[in-house]
Amino acid sequence: MTGWPEGYGRRVLDEVDSTLSEAARIAPTLPGPEWILARHQTAARGRRGRGWVSPEGNFAATLVLRLQGAPQQAALRSFVAALALFDACVAVTGRPESFSLKWPNDVLLNGAKLAGILLESAGQTDDEMLLFIGIGVNLAEAPPVAALEARALRPVSLAGETGVRITPEDFLTEVAAAFARYEAQFTALGFAPIREAWLARAARLGQPVTARTGTSETHGTFETVDAGGQLVLMTAAGRVRIPAADVYF
Numbered sequence: 001m002t003g004w005p006e007g008y009g010r011r012v013l014d015e016v017d018s019t020l021s022e023a024a025r026i027a028p029t030l031p032g033p034e035w036i037l038a039r040h041q042t043a044a045r046g047r048r049g050r051g052w053v054s055p056e057g058n059f060a061a062t063l064v065l066r067l068q069g070a071p072q073q074a075a076l077r078s079f080v081a082a083l084a085l086f087d088a089c090v091a092v093t094g095r096p097e098s099f100s101l102k103w104p105n106d107v108l109l110n111g112a113k114l115a116g117i118l119l120e121s122a123g124q125t126d127d128e129m130l131l132f133i134g135i136g137v138n139l140a141e142a143p144p145v146a147a148l149e150a151r152a153l154r155p156v157s158l159a160g161e162t163g164v165r166i167t168p169e170d171f172l173t174e175v176a177a178a179f180a181r182y183e184a185q186f187t188a189l190g191f192a193p194i195r196e197a198w199l200a201r202a203a204r205l206g207q208p209v210t211a212r213t214g215t216s217e218t219h220g221t222f223e224t225v226d227a228g229g230q231l232v233l234m235t236a237a238g239r240v241r242i243p244a245a246d247v248y249f
């Protein structure tokens with residue numbers, strides 16, 4: 001059985017507006033990294049200003065990390081978190097072939113959206129920042145499709161697709177343990193092995209995708225993710241590196 005990782009704190013809330021907001025409120029008082037899990041969120045947020053619908057029984061948590069170094073290095077923790085989620089999903093289902101990762105940091109199950117990650121930060125000085133890694137996983141139930149944007153991937157739940165039922169608390173133990181392993185690897189060896197591991201689990205590598213920002217769309221073949229975590233597409237106009245976007249298949 002997976003144990004709780006040494007050095008990481010944990011608190012479980014019945015209800016909160018958003019675990020990301022709670023993280024920002026309590027982070028200055030925390031002595032070390034801390035997971036905040038909520039059974040219910042009243043104002044959860046998703047990427048790019050979207051909301052996040054999280055029915056009871058789904059996983060909603062934020063990890064608070066105090067980090068030294070460049071903000072770009074902090075942002076690469078989204079890949080660390082995505083790998084941790086992938087491993088946790090495999091640990092509870094025993095089905096590595098069913099899961100994949102979508103740039104920048106969604107977890108797919110049978111090609112549909114199972115989980116999302118939202119990074120926020122605070123308190124940045126020259127050498128220290130607080131990073132909040134917000135994670136939502138449809139463990140029990142997928143949100144209603146009416147809540148989705150056009151072209152967004154269909155949401156699915158772990159229980160619906162695999163029949164595996166796990167509580168958010170037990171899932172947190174798996175995610176926290178996997179995160180601690182990958183974070184130790186990141187600290188010791190940098191982004192290179194994380195990047196390799198992420199690419200080995202990537203959805204649609206070598207296939208055509210569309211990357212959309214608020215203002216532009218880029219179509220191309222998904223070539224790789226570079227050493228800075230940017231999406232690399234081969235387009236009709238040549239190779240393009242994209243720092244942030246939504247990807248559509």
Ligand SMILES: O=C(O)CCCC[C@@H]1SC[C@@H]2NC(=O)N[C@@H]21
Binds near residue numbers: 054061134
């Ligand atoms: O848009 C996405 O794919 C990212 C969704 C992230 C949702 C999680 S749920 C826990 C944490 N608290 C929030 O308000 N959002 C994140």
